[in-house]
Amino acid sequence: MKKFQKEFEVHYYEVDFYQELTPLALLNFLEETAIAHSEAVGYGVTRLKEKGYGWVLSQWQIEMDQYPHYGEKVKIQTWPSHFQRFYGDREFLVLNSQDKVIARASSLWIFLNLEKRRPTRIPQEVSDAYHIFPDKALSFPFPELKMSQTREKKRSKFMIRRSDIDTNDHVNNAKYIEWVLETIPEEVYRTYRISSLEVVYKKESTYGQMIQSVTEEQQRVDQEAHYVHQILERDGEEEVALALAQTRWSKR
Amino acid sequence: MKKFQKEFEVHYYEVDFYQELTPLALLNFLEETAIAHSEAVGYGVTRLKEKGYGWVLSQWQIEMDQYPHYGEKVKIQTWPSHFQRFYGDREFLVLNSQDKVIARASSLWIFLNLEKRRPTRIPQEVSDAYHIFPDKALSFPFPELKMSQTREKKRSKFMIRRSDIDTNDHVNNAKYIEWVLETIPEEVYRTYRISSLEVVYKKESTYGQMIQSVTEEQQRVDQEAHYVHQILERDGEEEVALALAQTRWSKR
Structure with missing residues (x-):
């Protein structure tokens, strides 16, 4: 097999x-x-x-x-x-x-x-x-994706486009990463590349919704940068998380 | 050859x-x-x-x-x-x-x-x-892409995303079509498909700009629909066309 x-x-x-x-x-x-x-x-x-x-x-x-x-x-x-x-x-x-x-x-x-x-x-x-192969591609556990209460956050808003929707009539998984990338500082986006990425999907979103991408810089030292991300929707008074993510970047 | x-x-x-x-x-x-x-x-x-x-x-x-x-x-x-x-x-x-x-x-x-x-x-x-082959794939002339002064228009606004930008640091050609599609009425978008498409590119656009996609329905009869489109940017007081387009649709 x-x-x-x-x-x-x-x-x-x-x-x-x-x-x-x-x-x-x-x-x-x-x-x-x-x-x-x-x-x-x-x-x-x-x-x-x-x-x-x-x-x-x-x-x-x-x-x-x-x-x-x-x-x-x-x-x-x-x-x-x-x-x-x-x-x-x-x-x-x-x-x-x-x-x-x-x-x-x-x-x-x-x-x-x-x-x-x-x-x-x-x-x-x-x-x-399916045939099951018990070996894992990655051995470390899924990290906790937590933002601090205090650090400054970068926020961008997006209206969900038709082109964000996939054959299941909801937002395609990969699109959340597109929104995450929009909030990375220009300098990092240009001169670093993603070395690791984690995402948890919490809730579906659909065409015409307004969503918010929130990013917190956890660390930027030497050749490395580390961000934690939330993709939020506003549900009445509350902000509800659609997805949480983390990206680590290394200098090119 | x-x-x-x-x-x-x-x-x-x-x-x-x-x-x-x-x-x-x-x-x-x-x-x-x-x-x-x-x-x-x-x-x-x-x-x-x-x-x-x-x-x-x-x-x-x-x-x-x-x-x-x-x-x-x-x-x-x-x-x-x-x-x-x-x-x-x-x-x-x-x-x-x-x-x-x-x-x-x-x-x-x-x-x-x-x-x-x-x-x-x-x-x-x-x-x-290159080797030149003089035969054309399409024989009819490029149409005039004109909107009426009077008919109602559908307008949508977009902030240019990083993901809209290509390797040349300007908006990728195909993206204009994405914006055009956003303005098609839901019923047509769901039950028709594009049978022909014409685009003229007028001016480059770049990251962070706000653009507007304007669409006018020219005709919807039986199995066919016809739209004319403009992609505009605001330059001071004036609206400048970045691209003009036309789409024809047939019922699925």
């Missing part, structure tokens, strides 16, 4: 001004590989939807050693490492054109009853369709 | 809720193929930039008969049909997995002196690098 693998070419519209793959495009590649794997074992998005089920992403943990460049071909390897009740853990390795591992990711998915929008037990036939 | 061709796989993050390739993703595929062609003949973006040159897109004309679906592989064929002073015409055919032509496009590009940001004569060595 081999781990599932998919190849991607890095396009010009997927790179930044250094001609390196953007974090947004990387997330798209990872999710695409997970979807393709499920298609390959016979439980793709459409088949699951017909049965009233779907997977939603709950957590990302990503570590990037190197970013592939424009025109480069990368391979993404993925495997489920654990299924439990309505939870599924899925791992990823990103290999560059020399077959060197340049990134690692772990993700946590929730199996949903689409009609009730509630987690539901993964049916035996679904979990049986 | 063969026409240049490039293959693309339609990814899940490039399709709409009907699992059909989005117009935005189609534009990305077309531009990517043009860039890859220039790379292949030795005058890619980086090499040109080193010499102080660059191509900018001036016009698009696109006709779509069919949209490819998630997972499908499409081939895009491209060729320059004419070079004159600082203008280059480039044609495109989109072929589906059965090698049937499902879309046609013509585009007009301007050769720039990057430092002066002004059109400049295409050097002999650059035009000599």
Whole structure:
């Protein structure tokens, strides 16, 4: 039994001004590989939807050693490492054109009853369709994503665009990262690159909503910078978290 | 001498809720193929930039008969049909997995002196690098894109996001189409698809600017709808057009 693998070419519209793959495009590649794997074992998005089920992403943990460049071909390897009740853990390795591992990711998915929008037990036939490899791509635990009460925060507001919406009629997971990136100071955005990224998704959001991206700089020393992020919606008087995230950056 | 061709796989993050390739993703595929062609003949973006040159897109004309679906592989064929002073015409055919032509496009590009940001004569060595095929992908002339004084218009405002910016530090061409799509009535957006699209680019825009997308419905009869669009920026008291566009839609 081999781990599932998919190849991607890095396009010009997927790179930044250094001609390196953007974090947004990387997330798209990872999710695409997970979807393709499920298609390959016979439980793709459409088949699951017909049965009233779907997977939603709950957590990302990503570590990037190197970013592939424009025109480069990368391979993404993925495997489920654990299924439990309505939870599924899925791992990823990103290999560059020399077959060197340049990134690692772990993700946590929730199996949903689409009609009730509630987690539901993964049916035996679904979990049986996959081969489980118990090894993890990343070994450290998911961090606590906490903001201080006192430090200054940078805030940006966004109106959710149609182009932010995916085939499920809610905001695509990768888009939250787009909003996170908007709040990074220009100097860091230009001269650093993300070395690690963690996200927890808390609540869906939909077309036309106004959301707020809040960022706190935790540390900027020498070659490293560290930020904690919240994506918020206003629900009446209260601010409700749609997602929490953390990014670590290293100088280029 | 063969026409240049490039293959693309339609990814899940490039399709709409009907699992059909989005117009935005189609534009990305077309531009990517043009860039890859220039790379292949030795005058890619980086090499040109080193010499102080660059191509900018001036016009698009696109006709779509069919949209490819998630997972499908499409081939895009491209060729320059004419070079004159600082203008280059480039044609495109989109072929589906059965090698049937499902879309046609013509585009007009301007050769720039990057430092002066002004059109400049295409050097002999650059035009000599390509083989010219004089046939056009689309035979009809570029339409006049005119709004009435009287009809009601739909307006949406956008703050330019970092993610709207491309490797040249200005707003990516395809993004204007994203803003155009935001102003289409929900019913049309959901139950029609674009059958043809024309865009003229007038002026660059950059990060942090506020822009406005204005749309006028010209006609909606039976199975067809027709819109004219303007993307505007406010420059002091005046509204300046960044781009003009037209979309025609047919019922699904």
